[in-house]
Amino acid sequence: MTNQLSIDQVFINNLNTIIEDHIEDDQFGVEELAIALGISRSQLHRKLNAINGKSTSQFIREFRLEKAMEMLQDDVATASEISYKVGFNSPTYFNTSFHQYYGYPPGEVKFRNHLVNEDEEEIQASNAEKQPISIKRKLFNRTSFFIVALAILVIISFSYYNYSTSANTGPSENKESIKQEENTIAVLPLKNWSGDPELEYISDGMTDAIIAKLSQIQAIKRVMPFTSIVKYKDTDKDINTIAKELGVKYVLEGNFKLSGTQVQSNLNLVEAGNNKHLWSLEYTGVWNSDEIFELQASIAENIANKMKVNIGTTEIKSIKNKPTANEEAYKLYLRGQYEYSKLSKKGFDNAIYFFEQAISIDSSFIDPYAGLAKTHLIMGLVWGGESQIVAEKEGRKYYYKTVQLYQKGDLINQSELLRIKMMIEFHYDWDVESSIEDLNFVAESPNLYWEVYGMAMDIARKTGRFQLALTLTKRNLTFNPSNPGSYASLAQCYYMQGKNEMALQILKENDTVSADDYFYLLEASRVYYYLSEYKSSRQLLNIFMKIFTDRPPVIIWLNAVLNNVDGNKESQNYLDQLHQQYNTKVSGSPAWFLALYYAHIKDYDNTFVWLQKSYDRHEVEMTWLKEEPLLRPLRTDPRYIELYDKVGFAKIAPITPYVD
Known part of the structure; x- marks a missing residue:
């Protein structure tokens, strides 16, 4: 027994x-710890849980x-600085x-620590029973309680004074948030x-690269993603109209030309509303790789300067990062991103x-x-x-390598890494x-990057956190x-909350303008089905069938x-x-x-037969088990439990028992 305990302690010490x-690495989590130990996530979880009953996270x-x-x-250091020092x-x-x-x-640690020391002295002086004092629970005497209460009043008064003063001498919290907006x-x-x-992939790739650089500057409140601006590629709309539609104050426009190894680019930064030209670049x-990445960094820094936002030291390092020294590899990567953005098989x-x-x-x-990891995982x-088994194997392999x-020490968009990890x-x-x-x-x-919020939303709705x-x-x-x-997802969120009229209104407002979008057609037709709006569901499904050749199980x-x-x-x-x-083992969760x-x-007996088969194959759609509308009547069935x-x-x- 003693030997077993010592082995366990060695394991825990190794983890520590x-x-x-x-x-200080906020991206170091369960996957990374398992890799460092040379074991799988499940092995790590089982061993740690057996020792102390805790999950790895x-x-x-x-x-x-x-x-x-x-x-x-x-x-x-301050609490805020320490939060980063310990990886938050x-x-x-x-x-x-x-x-x-x-x-x-x-913020109370220093003050409480002082009080605990006083209390310990009093306990020792009165020969009270000696026992360790838990950090999580502190027993204060009446004097300590009075001091804490007085301190709270002082803090509140000071905070109010600071707030009142700041309203006259500088931006308040509200004004600051408006300024960031x-x-x-x-x-x-x-x-x-x-x-x-x-x-075309070169000019699109350069656009996306500039967006990525700007997105790393926290002081910039919002940088529109490429998927939002691509529709303006051949538009005749003026800058002010585009800015109003997107809800932004600044717009960067320009061109890019690659002829052989020669590059030319002309850029203009405009402040919308007054149409004021803030900055221009004529580059040859x-x-x-050196010049391209230096150009991207220079553009981002100049834009931030003209927008009058500060760039942190870490952000400057990230913006100036040169991910590859090979220009051909970079061109191939841009082509990969261009193809990925089509969001089709x-x-x-x-x-x-x-x-x-x-x-x-x-x-x-x-x-x-990272591109290979996300692409394989999404395809599963x-x-x-592609086959879920292949998608998972390849996705994990490339995620671990990333x-x-x-x-x-290689730098990468951490939102991208987080999204893959969550997937x-x-x-x-x-x-x-x-x-x-x-x-x-x-x-x-x-x-964070917008796709991370999409991933988080999926987790929230499938775990019942509808608001x-x-x-x-x-x-x-x-x-x-x-x-x-996202509008189809919004409608689904309202439906899951029982707000059917809101869900219908959103769908009706977007059906026409979104009638050529793969994901809208797929998700909106599902929501219409759940709302018993079968005619509308059929209409969108027919459009999908005409435009796209993909036939995943959900279709x-x-x-x-x-x-x-x-x-x-x-x-x-x-x-x-x-x-x-199902028999040919395609992905997309056919058993589900x-x-x-x-x-x-x-036919609920057959429902459970196929739910079990879906579980046995570890199909990804089993993540809907908790909140799938069609399974609500089965929540009290022992097989469901x-x-x-x-x-x-x-x-x-x-x-949660279902009440119709």
Whole structure:
């Protein structure tokens, strides 16, 4: 027994050493710790849980908080500075986590420590029973309580004085937030002046690169993503109209030309409203990695300067980062990003090809690895781009490689890394607890990349946090108001809250303008089905079938249930196709959608047969188990309860009985 305990302690000590070595790295989590130990996530979780009953994410978080407590007691820095020193990316989230763990905010540590020392002296002087005092629970005598109460009154008075004074001498919190809101910008697609349509990906890639650089500057409140501005590529609209539509104050427009190895670019930064030209650039150079990355950094710094926002030291380092020394590898990466942005199976397949080509030229180039990770993982989700087994294997492989390069010092957009991590944890690992922690972090972080909010929204709605899902969807839309899929998600959030009229209104307002968008058509037709608006669901589904050739299981299922509603025999044909997809092991969760078909016709025994098959194959759509509308009547069935527990939802919330 003693030997076993010593082995366990050696293991814990090893964990502590590794985490402490990465204490300031906010991206160092469960995956990274497992990689450092050379074991899988599940092995790490089982071993740690057997030793102390904690999840790995809980162990890491508590280690960070305990280190923070030591620093706060030693008064080495402010609470905000310490939050970053122990690996929290948000002081707000740090304060929340600290308060939950210790029972009081970090700002009180120094004061409480002083009181505890006084109390210990009094206890010793009165020969009271000696026992260790828990940091989480402090027993104060009446004198201490009076001092604390007095201190709180002083703090409140001082805060009020500061607030009143700041209203007269400088920007208040409200004014500051308004000022930040003004710091918004759209980078319009750089016009391709190369004379070769095949080089469109270069001008688009340069546009996206400038957007990425600007997005790393926290003082810029909002940088419109490429997906929001691409529709203005061939527009005749003037700058003021575009700025008004996007809700931004500044607009960067220009062109880019690549001829052989010669590069030319002309850029103009305009302040919308008064049409004031703030900055211009006429650039001529050569296409090599040094000059291209220096150009991107210079553009970002000049724009920030003209917008009168500050750039932090870390941000400057990130902006000036040169991810590859090979210009051909960079061109291939840009081509991969261009193909990925098409969000279709063909686009994803092409993206994988170009990302792999970029790596074959420069194996230390971190961005294509992240590109491969996200592309494979997305292809294994509901849209059925490639086998889920292959998607998960390849996605993990390239994610681990991205993390390894990041740990060696290579820089990458951390929002991108976080999104990939969340995708693996929630959809592929069913690690619900870690996913909720990531969700809470994202909810506390106002300036992440828009796709992270989309990922977080998906976790929120599938775990029953509908109001948070609604909030995150709206935040997503502030960054990317032109994303049709987000409006379908917004409608679904209202539906899940029981606000059917709101959901219908949003769909009706967007059906026409979004009738060519893959994700809107797919998601909106599902929401219409749940709302029993079968005619509208069928209309959008028919449009999807005409425009796109993809036939993932969700599309086959929608055809099956809608034909069943109409009493058409064609329903059986689609049901057979779902069975065929299951037998050939395509991705997109065919067993899950077979279960939903049987739930639709209220054949609940077959529903559970296929839910079990979906569970056995670890299909990603099982993450809908907790909140899937068609399964609501089954929540008290022992078979449902067993699956609910096995997937992991019981760890975060008990089953809520359904009341029709």
